[in-house]
Amino acid sequence: MSAAGGRVRIGIVDHGAGNLVSIAQALEATGGVPTLVRRPTDLVALDALVVPGVGAAAPAMRRLAGRGLVGSIRAWVADGRPFLGICLGLQLLFEASDEDGASTLGLLGGRTVRLAGAPTLPHIGWNQVERRRPHPLFDGIADGADFYFVHSYAGRPSAADASAVLADTCHGEPFVSAVARDALVGVQFHPERSGDDGLRLLANFVGLAGRAA
Numbered sequence: 001m002s003a004a005g006g007r008v009r010i011g012i013v014d015h016g017a018g019n020l021v022s023i024a025q026a027l028e029a030t031g032g033v034p035t036l037v038r039r040p041t042d043l044v045a046l047d048a049l050v051v052p053g054v055g056a057a058a059p060a061m062r063r064l065a066g067r068g069l070v071g072s073i074r075a076w077v078a079d080g081r082p083f084l085g086i087c088l089g090l091q092l093l094f095e096a097s098d099e100d101g102a103s104t105l106g107l108l109g110g111r112t113v114r115l116a117g118a119p120t121l122p123h124i125g126w127n128q129v130e131r132r133r134p135h136p137l138f139d140g141i142a143d144g145a146d147f148y149f150v151h152s153y154a155g156r157p158s159a160a161d162a163s164a165v166l167a168d169t170c171h172g173e174p175f176v177s178a179v180a181r182d183a184l185v186g187v188q189f190h191p192e193r194s195g196d197d198g199l200r201l202l203a204n205f206v207g208l209a210g211r212a213a
Contacts, residue, residue, distance in 0.1 A: 010033065012024055012050050048084070056102075082209040123152065126147065147197065155179070
């Protein structure tokens, strides 16, 4: 592993609107060594990459592009290196967003759409995450466990990438709440605000990154 003492060094991408302090504290509590990523050179010697999320797609993409990070993130994922997108960080994985018309990273086919049939928007609070298939990201976490959400939009994969869906949640109609393909994973909820199960999920991601290093 690249970090001193055998700990996993995890880059947290700063796109100008993420809750960087809370995710950094949570990753450190689960055994990672967090470091902020603001330029491509910050990616050197990292074991894993996290794109956190609050905010909207268009300003986040403008900030990433201005810092030269769009191509770097795409190359990171293409190389099969561990990646976690959280909330907006998951939505950015798709091709475009209906929230503000932004073109996004295009790492998964599909787009971000407004929650359909939602009784309230934004969707704020605890809700169940129902898994479609096993995945080590959720090791030690009960199927249907509650996680904390804050959002009005969610990713809708294309038919070609439907197999990437890992879990769903219902708020009105079901929406995609987790994806996984190779070393890329993404969650619509905020694990750093989701108590013990959220910390367990982050610890699982740190463990996956450590085994890949």
